Amino acid sequence: MTETGASSHPVAGTDKDVLVKVENLQKYFPVQTTSLFRRNHDQVHAVDGVTLEVRRGETLGLVGETGCGKSTLARCIARLCDVSAGRVIFDGRDITGLTPRQMRPLRREMQIIFQDPYGSLNPRRRVGSIIGDPFALHGIADGAERKRKVQEVMELVGLKPEHFNRFPAEFSGGQRQRIGVARALALRPKLIICDEPVSALDVSIQAQIINLLVDLQREFNLTYLFIAHDLSVVRHVSDRVAVMYLGKVAELAPAEDLYQVPRHPYSNALLSAVPVPDPKKSSDRHQIILIGDVPSPIDPPAGCRFHPRCPKAQERCATEEPALASVLGDSAEHVTACHFPVEKGDDLSNTARVSVPPNGSQAT
Amino acid sequence: MALLEVSDLHVSFPTPDGVVRAVRGLSFAVETGKTLGIVGESGSGKSVATQTIMGLTRGARVSGQALFEGIDLLAMSPKELRSVRGAQVGMIFQDPLSSLHPYYRVGWQIIEMIRNNHHEISKAKARERAVELLRLVGIPQPDRRVDDFPHQFSGGMRQRAMIAMAMSLNPKLLIADEPTTALDVTVQAQVLQVMRRLQEEFGTAIILITHDLGVVAEVADDVVVMYAGSTMEKADRYETFGAPHHPYTEGLLQSLPAYGGERERLRPIPGQPPSLINLPGGCPFHPRCPYVMDRCRAEMPPLFEVGGNPAHTSACWLSRDQVERAALRTKVVGQPLAAPAVP
Structure with a gap:
């Protein structure tokens, strides 16, 4: 396994500004296929050598397609699963090897907002007691005091405090997501991991929740790790964005830089695939349509993981893995893992336009 | 046919x-x-x-x-x-x-x-x-x-x-x-x-x-833009996205992150969609509409032709003149949006 990024990754600011630091993090899941004669111990390389940091008060967006490891990375940071290799440093403390019991006091400092506002709330419990859980678990407030605190939080996220005794089923999807936000916010954590917080909501409601998250961040100086597959939402909320592909960070940059001058061919393809809600613009832009599917994370391609689908790939890409570094005179903040980064004026759509190989000679 | x-x-x-x-x-x-x-x-x-x-x-x-x-x-x-x-x-x-x-x-x-x-x-x-x-x-x-x-x-x-x-x-x-x-x-x-x-x-x-x-x-x-079971607006795609007439269509477009420009505050449609069992009287969108008038609460508007274009219809009581409609838009939103496209 080659080590990537660790050495060339910029360390900007002092450690005091960094809330979460992830160093060469790896998370493999074993897949056991038992046949009559032998046992295979294949592994899904869900997260494979990620190095990045989340700074205090910022929103770090994490984008990528299904199976790229973005949720697994978040779960490793929250230590909801064990880490195969690498380190997670939270608030200056190495939490990689902590036991669940040792983690417990730290839990109040990191909370998660989940995607599905239907699945993440217990339908048989009242809203007040769901939001009161964090207080109860950490023994912070009891009885009337707890109720007062819960109602305070409810008001903060735009729920009516008098709905304290209602069940989740009595709320609409958007309001349920507010309940999820309230629960995460209850203990004023330092870090909130938002795992696709608005994906299940309709557009008009989605905007309400995004505004709420932005307001709360400003008010309580929260740090967000924001995972979403909707790139326009990520652009809207994030200060910096990391693009992941097959368990690795392909590009990491300030949001505007990434959307204005994406360097990695994959970032380019990803951004160009987003439909634009403006028919005048959509007809004259160059869409890069990628060939084939994402390879299996059990046996990822050698070299650059994107090379089998990359319109710019050359021999070197198949053998040598590119490290994250700032390229083509980008600032130290904008790092790309690519041997042949995209320059302004490169036309990637030419090389990748044919989405169907004529002889169908392509493996999946 | x-x-x-x-x-x-x-x-x-x-x-x-x-x-x-x-x-x-x-x-x-x-x-x-x-x-x-x-x-x-x-x-x-x-x-x-x-x-x-x-x-x-x-x-x-x-x-x-x-x-x-x-x-x-x-x-x-x-x-x-x-x-x-x-x-x-x-x-x-x-x-x-x-x-x-x-x-x-x-x-x-x-x-x-x-x-x-x-x-x-x-x-x-x-x-x-x-x-x-x-x-x-x-x-x-x-x-x-x-x-x-x-x-x-x-x-x-x-x-x-x-x-x-x-x-x-x-x-x-x-x-x-x-x-x-x-x-x-x-x-x-x-x-x-x-x-x-x-x-x-x-x-x-x-x-x-x-x-x-x-x-x-x-x-x-x-x-075709639908809301609570009814057609709100029908038009070709250039009109729908360039010069929406119905406040609901407009609201949908405004709540998109890309629409409002860089990191501006989003403008969501306030409130929730109505229950299909207890629909509000009149136009189903009126409880969430920034332009709501008395007439909207009482009467469901039929699909009107907008700006003399038979292919563009909108179920709204607001002025069907695109210029007047755009002026109203400025008044409610506080700043001009995209100018209406001339077909």
């Missing part, structure tokens, strides 16, 4: 809590070779409407008319309808995994579709056709993949296999109900490209149902 002409469609479901009025007076037409986009949020009735047309809503109370090549689909017997479904009208649904049978090979499922409607075609011929269809939708090595099971396909490939199946009998109309919602953006781009190419090649009319305004802007020729 349009290929499919739906007029004044009403669908309601009796439930123990009351009657759910899912679709209320929907009218639209699809021309051969064109794509009609139906946009709306959850519960706006967009899926129920098309499923009703195809006879897939059991226990619903239906009224209205759906003329497919001049024949009313809603008046057909289930048996007659069966000969239309698949052969004349193909359908693709949102979730390709649950639409394909996990127990049968993908090719077998396509062959069955072909042989069920054309008994005279031999198994070998049907198989050839299945391979050709899979190649058409961009499945690599179709002659081998035809014998795969659905679980051996990726999400995007499954959806392409669904398209292949829906297109197997050369239908005149393809109803795609959220065909790309479960897919990643790069895969979505692939699938939309396949649909576009098939349309160019075979002149299929497409009804694309989606909540994604971006997808609609990219592929639909005409757009």
